[in-house]
Amino acid sequence: xxxxKQSEELFGLYPVLSKVDRELLTQALSRAIPVTLKAGxxxxxxxxxxxxxxxxxxxxxRVYKQSVNGRELSLYNVTSGDACVVTAGCLLGDDPYNxxxxxxxxxxxxxxxxxxxxxxxxxxxxxxxxFSLFSKRISELMxxxxxxxxxxxDKRLASLLLRRGRYIRMSHxxxxxxxxxxxxxxxxxxxxxxDAGLIALGRERIExxxxxxxxxxxxx
Amino acid sequence: xxxxKQSEELFGLYPVLSKVDRELLTQALSRAIPVTLKAGxxxxxxxxxxxxxxxxxxxxxRVYKQSVNGRELSLYNVTSGDACVVTAGCLLGDDPYNxxxxxxxxxxxxxxxxxxxxxxxxxxxxxxxxFSLFSKRISELMxxxxxxxxxxxDKRLASLLLRRGRYIRMSHxxxxxxxxxxxxxxxxxxxxxxDAGLIALGRERIExxxxxxxxxxxxx
DNA sequence: AGCCCTGTGTAACTTAAGTTACAGACTCCC
DNA sequence: GGGAGTCTGTAACTTAAGTTACACAGGGCT
Numbered sequence: 258x259x260x261x262k263q264s265e266e267l268f269g270l271y272p273v274l275s276k277v278d279r280e281l282l283t284q285a286l287s288r289a290i291p292v293t294l295k296a297g298x299x300x301x302x303x304x305x306x307x308x309x310x311x312x313x314x315x316x317x318x319r320v321y322k323q324s325v326n327g328r329e330l331s332l333y334n335v336t337s338g339d340a341c342v343v344t345a346g347c348l349l350g351d352d353p354y355n356x357x358x359x360x361x362x363x364x365x366x367x368x369x370x371x372x373x374x375x376x377x378x379x380x381x382x383x384x385x386x387x388f389s390l391f392s393k394r395i396s397e398l399m400x401x402x403x404x405x406x407x408x409x410x411d412k413r414l415a416s417l418l419l420r421r422g423r424y425i426r427m428s429h430x431x432x433x434x435x436x437x438x439x440x441x442x443x444x445x446x447x448x449x450x451x452d453a454g455l456i457a458l459g460r461e462r463i464e465x466x467x468x469x470x471x472x473x474x475x476x477x
Numbered sequence: 478x479x480x481x482k483q484s485e486e487l488f489g490l491y492p493v494l495s496k497v498d499r500e501l502l503t504q505a506l507s508r509a510i511p512v513t514l515k516a517g518x519x520x521x522x523x524x525x526x527x528x529x530x531x532x533x534x535x536x537x538x539r540v541y542k543q544s545v546n547g548r549e550l551s552l553y554n555v556t557s558g559d560a561c562v563v564t565a566g567c568l569l570g571d572d573p574y575n576x577x578x579x580x581x582x583x584x585x586x587x588x589x590x591x592x593x594x595x596x597x598x599x600x601x602x603x604x605x606x607x608f609s610l611f612s613k614r615i616s617e618l619m620x621x622x623x624x625x626x627x628x629x630x631d632k633r634l635a636s637l638l639l640r641r642g643r644y645i646r647m648s649h650x651x652x653x654x655x656x657x658x659x660x661x662x663x664x665x666x667x668x669x670x671x672d673a674g675l676i677a678l679g680r681e682r683i684e685x686x687x688x689x690x691x692x693x694x695x696x697x
Numbered sequence: 698a699g700c701c702c703t704g705t706g707t708a709a710c711t712t713a714a715g716t717t718a719c720a721g722a723c724t725c726c727c
Numbered sequence: 728g729g730g731a732g733t734c735t736g737t738a739a740c741t742t743a744a745g746t747t748a749c750a751c752a753g754g755g756c757t
Contacts, residue, residue, distance in 0.1 A: 322619065324627035326745095332619055343619070346612030349605075355616045384604065385569070391611045392566030396575045398618040399542065399552055399563070405626045406657040407544035409743070428704060437626040439745060444705060460704065460753070546715095629713070648734065659715060664735060680723060680734065698757105705752075716741070723734075 259291045259367055266314050267367055270338045273386040277377060285373035292368055294360040301358045307347035309368040313337045316364020320356050321434070330405070330437030332356055333397055342394040345374075345387060410438060414446050415474040418456070418465060425463040479511045479587055486534050487587060490558045493606040497597060505593035512588055514580040521578045527567035529588040533557045536584020540576050541654070550625075550657030552576055553617055562614040565594075565607060630658060634666050636695040638676070638685060645683040 259267070264286065268275055274282060290309075294300065300318060301307065311318075318335040320343055335341045343356050369377075377383045404413055413436055418425060429443040436443075447463065450456045455471055457464040465471065479487070484506065488495055494502060510529075514520065520538060521527065531538075537556040540563055541549050555561045563576050589597075597603045624633055633656055638645060649663040656663075667683065670676045675691055677684040685691065 322623045322626070324623070326627075328627065330622065330626045332622060342612075342615055346615050349608050350612045350616075352612075352616065355619055378604070378608075379601065381599065384598070388569050388598075388608075388611075391608075391615070392562075392570045392572075395562055395566050395611070395615060395618065396570075396572065398615065398622065399575055402550065402552060402618065402622050402625060403542040403544070405622060406542070406550045407546075407548065411743095430704080440705090441707085441746080442744065444707080448706075458705090631713095650734080660735085661716080661737085662714065664737080668736075678735090700756085702755085703753090706750080708749090709747085711746070712744085714741100714743075717739085719737085721734105721736080723732105725730105725732085727728105727730085 259286060259289055263291055263314060263365075263367065267312055270314065271312060271386075273382050276382040277380045281376060281380065285369055285377060286367075288373055289367050289369045292366045294364045294366065296360060296362050296364075298360045299357065300360060301344075301354045303355060303357060304353045307344055307352075307354050308371055310344055310371065310374040311341055311366040311368050313339060314365040314367060316360055316362040318364065319359050319361050321359070322356055322437075324437075328437055328439065329434040331435045332401065333394060334361075340387065340390050342391055345391070349375075405437065410436065410442060411446050411449075412475050412477070414443065415450075415471045418450075418463065419468065419471055419475065423465050423468075425465070426461055427463070428461050479506060479509055483511055483534060483585075483587065487532060490534065491532060491606075493602050496602040497600045501596060501600065505589055505597055506587075508593055509587050509589045512586045514584045514586065516580060516583050518580045519577065520580060521564075521574045523575060523577060524573045527564055527572075527574050528591055530564055530591065530594040531561055531586040531588055533559060534585040534587060536580055536582040536586075538584065539579050539581050541579070542576055542657075544657075548657055548659065549654040551655045552621065553614060554581075560607065560610050562611055565611070569595075625657065630656065630662060631666050631669070632695050632697070634663065635670075635691045638670075638683065639688065639691055639695060643685050643688075645685070646681055647683070648681050 267286075289312075291314075292311075294316065296316075303323070313335060315337055317337075318341060319331055320333050320335065320341065321329050321331045323329050341358070343354060343358070346352070347354055378387065404416075414432065417432065417435055421427070429447065430440045432443045433440045447456065447458060450471075451458050453470070455465070455467045457466055487506075509532075511534075512531075514536065516536075523543070533555060535557055537554055538561060539551055539554050540561065541551045543549050561578070563574060563578070566572070567574055598607065624636075634652065637652065637655060641647070649667065650660045652667075653660045653663045667676065667678060670691075671678050673690070675685070675687045677686055
């Protein structure tokens with residue numbers, strides 16, 4: 258059972274919920290369970306069964322794939338107001354997870370049962386909300402496939418840096434895990450960016466100095 | 478307007494349709510248009526607007542990404558009974574296409590208008606049908622990302638050959654386009670498979686001789 | 698201060714993949 | 728049969744990416 262305060266947060270973050278049949282929703286929420294996760298907690302792993310649908314009140318979840326040699330590659334990130342399509346997909350198809358999920362920051366989720374989730378899908382607005390997330394993810398994934406298959410690492414790294422804003426607080430290893438490569442490659446490329454005056458480097462800190470040059474790189 | 482015969486075919490291939498409200502469906506089908514495509518026809522390309530939803534009566538559609546240097550990479554294949562999630566996604570999000578689609582064989586499609594498609598989604602069974610396709614595609618795409626990012630080409634080629642059955646009639650270029658690589662790599666790898674006695678080679682023809690060895694390769 | 702741990706720098710090397718540049722083989726068609 | 732066009736084979740080379748193996752720096756802790 259979730260608290261009054263959490264319920265308010267939920268409606269604030271997921272405005273679509275206020276358009277869903279009140280009766281259905283109240284029932285579903287009465288069975289929903291709030292979960293608090295510390296940063297770094299693994300929420301699900303490949304091949305685990307999946308039995309609840311998470312709404313995200315705060316924090317974020319990184320969904321990623323792992324390779325046998327310990328490399329990682331981020332598929333997407335789920336933040337508040339957003340929903341996890343892996344989970345939705347697993348629930349609907351009754352399949353096990355096919356990726357890993359990790360709370361990167363301290364996070365609060367509201368877990369809804371699979372049955373209640375399916376019932377809510379009967380509501381047109383909610384269904385459209387979930388459908389639009391699905392299709393957004395699908396195009397993101399298609400984009401990702403293309404990048405991984407056809408783009409060089411320097412370009413992909415430049416894009417990643419640009420997405421992260423002017424000041425970035427990440428270790429080289431974290432950047433590598435985002436792109437599916439190894440730490441040394443990132444160090445090497447960052448060094449070359451730094452030598453070219455595009456960025457300034459510090460411990461777990463990158464400052465973008467020449468945004469337009471990075472953009473050129475990622476567009477070329 | 479589609480013919481009686483096509484309508485029958487449609488119901489045969491998409492049993493879910495017979496569970497949809499008859500009234501809605503009749504309306505929708507009365508506005509649907511049959512399209513015949515010759516093998517090799519490009520149906521849609523990246524960034525084109527998308528304005529109808531295809532049901533596939535016969536043939537197949539290969540959905541793929543193109544790189545700037547002319548390489549290609551298949552994302553998935555749509556055959557009769559199946560549906561194209563790129564299109565569905567585009568329609569729902571009103572986005573342009575983000576991949577290319579090509580009829581590999583002579584194909585017959587029934588195109589339904591975007592509006593009618595949305596209306597049909599109101600039907601629970603139809604919605605569940607589309608949802609399950611979406612989630613199937615999402616997990617396939619996630620799998621693909623992983624393969625492209627982490628697996629060596631020999632392994633990916635072995636998997637591809639196994640999926641295509643004992644006798645394969647494809648040129649090296651077609652195999653390359655499937656995997657997102659170049660013809661020479663395929664020729665080289667096939668030669669090494671052939672030298673190892675795993676396959677027999679001919680012009681546009683591959684015969685699998687040692688299936689279990691290929692399986693070992695794709696599992697290792 | 699001394700120590701440990703994590704993060705970074707970097708050089709030398711290996712490997713996978715892609716590129717270039719052909720030659721030859723097979724097919725189809727005139 | 729001859730020629731054009733497509734498909735395959737292959738060798739030499741380049742490049743991107745990954746691996747190995749360290750050295751060192753900074754921050755926190757005792």
